[in-house]
Amino acid sequence: MNNPQTGHINIPGANWQILGDLELPVRFEADSGINAWLTDLLNPLNLHADFQNKVLTSALEAASRALQVETGRAFEHTHLLIFVPAKRKLEGQTWGFFRIEKIENLIPEKDIPGHAIELYLYLESQ
Secondary structure, rough: OOOOOEEEEEEOOOOOOEEEEEEEEEOOOOHHHHHHHHHHHHHHHHHHHHHHHHHHHHHHHHHHHHHHHHHOOOOOOOEEEEEEEEOOOOOOEEEEEEEEEEEEEEEEEOOOOEEEEEEEEEOOOO
């Protein structure tokens, strides 16, 4: 597992910021590293426990599937990225999320793609 990048990184021209980025090598045991990393990352948002568990379960399911070599598709690595709104109020808001999975650019010398799992946490309008 490469060093996770955490902290708030604003993406120019977007209403999202990266809350965290974790690169997972192939054959990595997803449960062992993702659970603690994601829990620590999400705790400052004061999410409802049920919602936080749904986000964690979604991330673990996607990462476990992507990291299994038996799926017939070999990936060089998997990136797990967490995005949140760039401007948000934490008090009294209801959160939702969606997940996007995609294949990253091929590595020319290896011809093996990377895999990205992006989780977008958003505030529902009131």
